[in-house]
Amino acid sequence: MFVLLLSGVAFAAEEGVNHGIDASELSLFWVIPFAGILLSIAIFPLVAEDFWHHHFGKISAFWGFLLVIPLIFEFGFDKALYEVLHVYLLEYIPFIILLFALFTISGGVRIKGYMKGTPEVNTGLLLIGTILASWMGTTGAAMLLIRPMLRANAWREKKVHMVVFFIFLVANVGGSLTPLGDPPLFLGFLQGVSFFWTTTNLFWEMAFVVVILLVLYYFWDKALYNKETNTQPSSEGSEPLGLEGSFNLLLLGGVVGAVLFSGLVKLGEFEIYHVHVKYENLVRDFTLLFLSWVSWHFTSKESRAANGFNWFPIQEVGKLFAGIFVTIIAPISMLKAAQGGEGALQFVNNAVFTGGEPNDVMFFWITGMLSAFLDNAPTYLVFFNAAGGDAAILMTELKSTLIAISSGAVFFGAMTYIGNAPNFMVKSIAEQDGVNMPSFGGYMLWSFGILVPIYILVTLIFI
Template identity: 40%
Template sequence: MTGMGIWGAVEAAHAWQVTPVAAMPFVLMLLGIAVLPLVAEHWWHSNRNKGIVSVLLGLPIVVYLLAHGEAGSHRLMHAVEEYAAFILLLLALYTISGGILLTGDLPAHPRTNVMFLGLGAVLANFVGTTGASMLLIRPLLRTNSERNRKAHVPLFFIFVVSNLGGLLTPLGDPPLFLGFLKGVSFFWTLSLWPQWLVANGIVLAVFYVWDSLAYRNETVRDRYKDERMVEPLKLHGAILNGVLLLGVLLVVIFQSPQVGEAFGKLVGGGNLMIPKPFGEVAMASLTLLSVLFTAKDVRQRNQFTWGPIVEVAVLFVGIFVTMVPALMLLEANRETLGVTQPWQYFWLTGSLSAFLDNAPTYVTFATLASGGEGFGQLAVTAPTILAAVSCGAVFMGAMTYIGNGPNLMVKAISDEMGYRMPSFFGYLLRSVLVLGPVMGLITVIFFRG
């Protein structure tokens, strides 16, 4: 951003008083994402219709901001810049991880399934929860295809790989990358490893007990068939796309001012931070290399399509634009809302993340906590608050199918492969029974005061 800079834009934005009516498009946008898949599933399935909703709700806010001169224009341009960085990262992770195919069919022992979920929990921090989910879900479902008592497997996969696992880096889950764009150090999220370990450790332990009991009740015939139908695991497209994923990781890391400065001192040069827009150009280039040089049959066998990332792109353009006045209202009225304790931030962020979308919810409550001073400053002055917001957004995105993007993708793939997936409320009941006590324990251990 040129001219006033980001924080100058924030100060100038207070030159006018934002009315609550200006936040209504943001509220309607989130409600649409939550409700329309339930009441108008066929209509909402079209990305064109999602785009129509984004434009209809976003366009009035564009006009509203531009009508307030330079201050509003700077706010709008900052939102556009953040959206571009956000969507290019997701596009890169989605495209590159979609060029890696894992084939094979292992014996469906409980320890094998736990290893799949544990690997996914770690991998999610490097390729995102979406990338890890798309890479591992089909091999896991194939591995368990000979079993009869297997409906719980994709549910726990959503809990762990599609959500809980992605807490440790900004690459892991979209909310954390938005935090990175707003000033949180790339490596700050590593400090959340105790919460990550407790949540994933307990859920994996519950899964192991559940899966062991289910496996014992399989018939001898099904167990025998499972042991006979074995195919070793094999990776396709991993060399090229593994290098490209490493490139994405390095680009994100070196977009951090702290990392650029530290490495600059190490090599005796200046600040090696990658400036805008070179980071975005690098992301786009890595994505293009994956598209051009990954074998077509790898993506075909992976059943790779552009639909999911297009869906994210058209929805989030509306979210980023409509969110601007809503965040300004929070900045102006934070003192009157009475939300001050870590447990309040954890549960408010988590509850809304479950039923709306965890990325804008994270930004909403982090903005409430910081008062618009920047999330990086919040990481220094109130790290427990930022940890509560981060954990609430990432962990409780697992509570419903609509809490995080990969959830519905995993459900669709599981349905396609013959697994009996529960309804929206059936899934909610199971998530409350499994994850509810875990979230309570997380509150007591980390966010009580």
């Protein structure tokens, strides 16, 4: 995911003290709606695919209301309304506007011409996407390159592994080096972490993971390529390699500029039912919508059609994450309460300290595993504050702890389809292209089987 544009989220805990719910008394039963929406995403496509395809938005809304209605009865309408407005105004709406902009603009760039779907070409595309992800965001890089990669390999029978490794590298690990790459790093930037701190301090961890994944992918793809029974199409008569809609790359630069503007410029704020909305965030969001309109209006519709562009992937992400963002209100609030030694999840906070000192290994794995299922931006913020919340100290005396938190939040986004927004978008585009992608649980078999051993090595060598 590029940047969640969460400059307001950094103040969520303070606002919640006065107007939000008190999560210190919540039991684990309040996590049921969140677990329910995850199980729905995992099970319904397997047992009732047609029903899910037509009604996933209603199912997402059902789980959202299953949390909101008890919140009203337990804490009153005012506090429940505050929590819902807070998560939508400061998180979900900026999140979906950014994804919409990146999806629309990147979908206007068409890499035309013939590319061979060979292991060498595929590995090269993964490497390019991984490099781009830290500078144009994981969503931007993923949306730019997933269609060309699928098109180059349309003739091949076995393609699931390509998409899975694409999610690992381009949609997640590649975003490790700058605050533009992934939302938790942007939050750290807003908290005072230097822009290039992650570039210098996460480079070797990222390079280690990327090299292993690229080498593993190459030999895996090579073995399947050698067994391929389909015939590769001839390049005769095909158009030369080139770019259509290249002006959209300038618009992507505008997206980057709008994001940085919202993080660096302070224009003041106003309140909507106690939720502090910043004017610079409104400027950013309207700029993103305008850039999206420019892309849609001025990009050839024929070029978009040739690119396989349609709106379903962003519709699917929008509806599902509308429910997910509501259902994580309870677990995120419980994690914040745990910082004070209260609530049903205080054991999580206790686990990251040993004898009062930060346990970097636990910070890496717990931040990571929670980021795989919860929104990784507020999860990062929870553990950033648990480690003291002072960027100057975390960048120096507690450098290893900040490395653990940062790498955990980014790397583990690849563990599930909901770990990072582009994961689901890539999955949806691949399925529309005819790739029989694994289910939610099936994907986790891939991710746990491949990534956990690598992350164990990262722990032993770097953490």
